[in-house]
Amino acid sequence: MDWGPRLMRIFLGGLLGIPSWGWAAANYDREIRSGLNFIEHYQTHGDEGYEPGQWRARVTSYVPSAIGVGKMGVPFEDPSAFVTSSVANVLAEIYSINSRYQEVLPLLEKARGGLKPYRWGSLFHFYPPKTFKGVKVRGPRFMYLARAWQGFANIPPDADTTSVTYTLLHYLQSFDQGLSPQEQRSTLPPQVLEAFSTARDLARVPHAYNAVQGHIKTGAFLTWLWDEKDPNMPRNIFALPHRGTRIPFNFNDVDCVVNGNVLKLLTYAGKTTGPGYRASCNHLNRVVQNKQFYFCGMYYPSYYALPYVMAENLHAGTRCLEPSRERLVNFVISRQNKDGSWRNSFLARPDYVQSTVWALNALMILGDPHNDLHRNRVRRGLHFLLSQAQHDPEGRLFWSGQVFFAATFVARYPVVWRSTSYTTALALKALALADQKWRVP
Secondary structure: OOHHHHHHHHHHHHHHOOOHHHHOOOOOHHHHHHHHHHHHHOEOOOOOOOOOOOEOOEEEEOOOHHHOEOOOOOEEEOOOHHHHHHHHHHHHHHHHHOOOOOOHHHHHHHHHHOOHHHEEOOEEOOOOEEEEOOEEEEOOOOOOEOHHHHHHHOOOOEHHHHHHHHHHHHHHHHHHOOOOOOOOOOOOOHHHHHHHHHOEOOOOOOOHHHHHOOOOOOOOEOOEOOOOOOOOOOOOOOOOHHHOOOOHHHOOOOOHHHHHHHHHHHHHHOOOOOOOHHHHHHHHHHHHHOOOOOOOOOOOOOOOHHHHHHHHHHHHOOHHHHHHHHHHHHHHHHHOOOOOOOOOOHHHOOOHHHHHHHHHHHHHHHOOOOOHHHHHHHHHHHHHHHHOOEEOOOOOEEOOOOEEEEOOHHHOOOEEEEOHHHHHHHHHHHHHHHHHHHOOO
16 A cells, blocks of 8 residues: 555544544545446346346256246346346446446446336236236246246236336436435436325235234335236136236235335335325335334345435435434444444345345444444455455456345245346445545555
């Protein structure tokens, strides 16, 4: 290390009365640009079985192959609007942190260009369209499903995909106007607001998974933007795809991370007084108070997905989550290991890189850079994160994808999705925050 410039900055900082840590800043520009180069290189062109502008994701099943849901331990490519929008959102947040990363903007535009096949009217669908017996249906493009399970995957549009995709469009609109995402008000079609307002946990029989946790009549947002009482919805879970769209196992559900993603979009849209907004906030605050981090996300088997999405909400301006701020910081700090990592439950495999990027970003967003404890924990987390970095054959930096999300509640552990681009983008976001907010060497 060249100590001359570093000592000069410390000397000038003392002379001017500026704290030395604010000048002797870490600089992860090289790592960030290398990681962005990786993400750019692996953005799809349309000839890989993905739409142009997407990023690869893989779904792996750990159930016996004879069951017919994937093949035991074999990863299948899985194009989806959800993964693409999730990666693009993190990239947009990196650009918001530091606009010198101009290479992000064309990646976002390419991602937007590949979203059209996933539209369902004004909503967005997880899966791309395909045809079964002459009927347009939805389902995975490459994952093996036995004939009996193919109709099970003909699901409706969901609040998770719809919210993260419109959040991407909001970021793009903000950047087009030269504004920060907090300054720009997102414009949402009335049909989207109506869909969120209608699909709520009110006078209904709760999903069994929610009932076990005491999440009953919460008023929060439901995952599937579909009427679970629709008489035309097939009740036989093995009905073939052309028989109609159906909610898995016929029951809608409440997922805490899904609610966080919806709240974030509504906050950016300035729709903070509409049906469900306050109830969703109350639900998430209760979940945090009761420390139900691990099980509240039906589709997110992680301790740290909820702290991350709630931190993002608080950064976006979701004020009704403020009662949870200190609890979130304390929870994340309490779970850090001595080596600086955070690790998930062994039930969902001990995914230490994915857990670390979620937890570290949450701590960096919510924590206090002037707090010695917070700074020490951030420093540890960054050192661990950098120790896990890898390089592709061309020398581009990346972090291998670990468990991002999972299938329905009965397959919460054995059927999981991973995205190296998503995990890498989160790692780069932590480095960007380290440079701009924390200045931790």
